[in-house]
Amino acid sequence: MGTLIDTLTEGIRVITWACTLTALVPGLALVLVARRARLTVALYYTAAAAFLAWAQAAGHWWVAARGAAVVIAGIVAAGTYVAAWRAPGHSSPLATGAGLVGGALAGWLWRPCVGDRLGDILNDASTAGPRTLALMAVYMVGVLLPLLLIAIAPYAVPGVGRMLDRLPFAIAGAAVGAAYAVALAIGQYDDLIGELYRISAGY
Amino acid sequence: MGGAYAAPQMKSSLSRSVAAGVLLVGVALIVWTAVSGPDDEPGITETASTPTAATQAEPGDALATTAAVEAAPRATATTAAPAPTTTTSEALEPIPVLGTAFTLSKLDGWLNTEAMSLEEIRADNEITVVQFWTFGCRNCKKTLDALGQLHADFRDRGVEVVGVHSPEFGYEANVDNIIKAAAELGVVWPIALDTTKYNFHVWQEGPTGYWPRVYIIDSDNQIRFDRRGDGAHTYRELYATVERLLAEA
Numbered sequence: 001m002g003t004l005i006d007t008l009t010e011g012i013r014v015i016t017w018a019c020t021l022t023a024l025v026p027g028l029a030l031v032l033v034a035r036r037a038r039l040t041v042a043l044y045y046t047a048a049a050a051f052l053a054w055a056q057a058a059g060h061w062w063v064a065a066r067g068a069a070v071v072i073a074g075i076v077a078a079g080t081y082v083a084a085w086r087a088p089g090h091s092s093p094l095a096t097g098a099g100l101v102g103g104a105l106a107g108w109l110w111r112p113c114v115g116d117r118l119g120d121i122l123n124d125a126s127t128a129g130p131r132t133l134a135l136m137a138v139y140m141v142g143v144l145l146p147l148l149l150i151a152i153a154p155y156a157v158p159g160v161g162r163m164l165d166r167l168p169f170a171i172a173g174a175a176v177g178a179a180y181a182v183a184l185a186i187g188q189y190d191d192l193i194g195e196l197y198r199i200s201a202g203y
Numbered sequence: 204m205g206g207a208y209a210a211p212q213m214k215s216s217l218s219r220s221v222a223a224g225v226l227l228v229g230v231a232l233i234v235w236t237a238v239s240g241p242d243d244e245p246g247i248t249e250t251a252s253t254p255t256a257a258t259q260a261e262p263g264d265a266l267a268t269t270a271a272v273e274a275a276p277r278a279t280a281t282t283a284a285p286a287p288t289t290t291t292s293e294a295l296e297p298i299p300v301l302g303t304a305f306t307l308s309k310l311d312g313w314l315n316t317e318a319m320s321l322e323e324i325r326a327d328n329e330i331t332v333v334q335f336w337t338f339g340c341r342n343c344k345k346t347l348d349a350l351g352q353l354h355a356d357f358r359d360r361g362v363e364v365v366g367v368h369s370p371e372f373g374y375e376a377n378v379d380n381i382i383k384a385a386a387e388l389g390v391v392w393p394i395a396l397d398t399t400k401y402n403f404h405v406w407q408e409g410p411t412g413y414w415p416r417v418y419i420i421d422s423d424n425q426i427r428f429d430r431r432g433d434g435a436h437t438y439r440e441l442y443a444t445v446e447r448l449l450a451e452a
Contacts, residue, residue, distance in 0.1 A: 009232070009235075009236050013236050015233070017341065018339075018372070019340075056410050056411045057409075057411070059409060061410060062409065064404075064409075064410040064411075065411075110411075111371060111411065111413075113340065113341060113342050113414075114342050114414060114416075114431050114432040115432060115434075116432060116433060116434035116435065116436075116437075117432075117434075118432060119430065119431045119434050119437060120432065120434065122431045122432065123432065142232075145232065146233075148229065149229045152226055152229075153222075153226055155218060155219060155222035156222035156223035156225075157226075190371070191373050193372065194372025194373050194374060194375075195372075195373070195374075
């Protein structure tokens, strides 16, 4: 139990770090765009991001995020935002697909800040598969907690749902999503995040 | 579009209560984590102090035993732990050979050394500790005290630390920034400038490389230790493994 809590809190602790924002910001944008299927998109996004991040560490995924693959990723990322926007409801394949593909992209492109617990997960991923996959999922819940909370908030406080349903929120999500897709496609995504981080770090 | 979002489907008070509970717990976790402050784990200090004590301990000293047990591969440490204190070193598994180390090539240069290659550094030392890091990486920074301690304790015993600086972001590739950061962070050991991350990707096979990642290279150019992350236990194991390899040399 202690390991689970420590893993979760380590994920939460790095929410605002640049390395985490690379996974969190696209997910937040996707959830804002998916007005009729936020929770579905958020859950599948988190699960897929955890799985891809784990699969890379465990040696089950060998496609490097470089070159033409990243250009294709940018185009696919744009598609996930269109799918999320058009998803008619929670049971829609568009919602499931947007969450799964968007999360998989995030997990694939993620360059994590490797702390104590995540280091253990990555070190043991190839020898202790199920255990490390479960721990990676817990870690990813911590990392992506803001988007999960935004997705669940309308069910707890309907007023939040009505607010998030307003067009400006969806447009803001779509704008971030478009910037993400374009930055990926032209190979500038890391530089964009790096510049934000440089400014915040004072270099 | 109106009324299309799914909240109305979950209007039951139970659903709303569950959602509210999850929301509250989530927000509380974020607040609690933020209030509890950054994770500047005491482990770094621990890492620095515990192995030092182990180094100076008499045979059979509990600290020495702990460090030695931790130096064993993780899968066997549990088995080794209950062994009688005086025979612990005999019960330890051999330190595994994990493969042959790569060289460092296509570098932009070196800092803090007159050496021009990893081979030069290896030729002058029994053991070389190679860490992939970048100065903007917070987890890397958390390991520097432990590496500094290791460097200070073992540099006269044939151990050298090499920091392979592989920038994650553009500003970390600027040499002036690296020099400034190294001075501020107290990095006095050799730094290899891997600006293009060529070595970062060669050493770390697979689609993703990680910061920090630390290796021990022995005198036969074999990798004897390979760990990712900034864990205090990782750097305790690193220290203890260096000690064991020196003892075996």
